[in-house]
Amino acid sequence: MTSPYAQDGFSVGFDWGPMGAGVVAGDIVAVVDVLSFTTAVTVAADLGIEVYPYRWRDETAVTYAEQWGAKLAVGRSEAGPGDVSLSPATIRKVEGVSKLVLPSPNGSTIAKQLSDGGATVIAVSLRNRQAAAAWVREHGAGRRVVAIAAGERWTDGSLRPAVEDLWGAGGFLSALDQDDLSPEARAAVAAYDAVAGQLPKLLHECAGGRELAQYGYPEDVAIAAEVDESRSVPVLEDGTMFRSTRTR
Template sequence: MVAGQGPFVVRFGWGGEDLAALAPVSDLVVIVDVLRFTTAVSVAVGCGASVLPYRWRDATAARFAARRGAILAGPRDDPGTPWSLSPTDLAHIPAGTRLVLPSPNGATLSAAASDHGATLVAGCPRNATAVGGLVAREVAAGRSIAVIAAGERWPDASGTSHAGPLRPAVEDLLGAGAVIARAAEAGALARSELSPEARAARAAFDAAAPVLRDELRGCASGRELLALGWDDDVAAAAQLDADTAVPILRDGAFVALDEAA
């Protein structure tokens, strides 16, 4: 299938549509949802917590968390909820915490990706070097990689749910490009190993890297967070290579790669 970007070993796509095309023909899938799911996962896993992705606004989430001996994340502005999607707040999560973290894009894609049987990793600018290094090692071992930018969703026809068509989100393009760029550098990957789609994502990141925080603050998702007073989360997402752990999904939870071995 042409959409599978088959001649290349490092591929790039958007959302559930490209995930469905690329995951079945890839050994490793990197999900990128910079504002804020995979950034939150990177921070929490770096602190020694484990993160269980879950579908957004699913009434069964609390029951799922109770069965797994985990805490269910809630809205950041809810004083009764200890943890949320905020990477700023998760910087203080205690090691050993098990956190169920729903999100409309990254968590939902993570659940879908796990159904395809590929190894799943959460990537973002904060862990780009760590995840890129893993990607380079996988390529050297003869395996293929799909880097999936989550993007956002437009409202559906009713206007009540963000379940409509995909809206590409620049922050996820840049996050995916960061992982691809670091992988190419770590593995001295040839141009012919990266699909044109992956090379385009890398080029976007290379251009934005010197002003990454400004780009994240200025994009649509960044402005939405700024309007809520959460510039600290945007700043956290822009901290390139701040985290050294690779969050990998094992038994339904993102944990540090070393712990999963």
């Protein structure tokens, strides 16, 4: 019996987190983690840096980075001069890096999960929503498209739906300009359309934006709020590496 949660019968779908990614299957899946994984990936792509997503920042990540000859991102609070972290600002400032292992328990984990399941995975943020939609229109004829909002985690480990990811996913789906959207996808589009004229202001004022600013990273929010400024579309190759394509 088909799962009632699969959004079958629609060419465009939307859901949340790893569980949603496992239920709502798509041929092309846009992973959206605005603050900050997919924003960081798009910033790296703009600079020609290949990103290797990884779930944990531990000793296995060190080994993984050595395997690929890549620089390993450190924690935001640990980053010193010349270091790179999940902070897009550090990626924009770094020099001499062509490969980056970027641990992220949300965005990286979902991207790897989807790729292992056979989907074509792209990294989408507010910065590249239009470019990603154009790429899908070019490469996705006849293919089902799904956006997955990564969300965040409460201290008990449960999913915290993050409105910035809802906006990022909705912005991408809105730019697709397709009619055959599931009710969930339509709700995401409506959420983006309701605030599109007030971005980036609302991104700074939402819980995720306030959290990063409170911890001393307002520049990361400002970069995430660069709506439509990137033409890069990072595509996950072989479940291993985000490599950028560019749209006109």
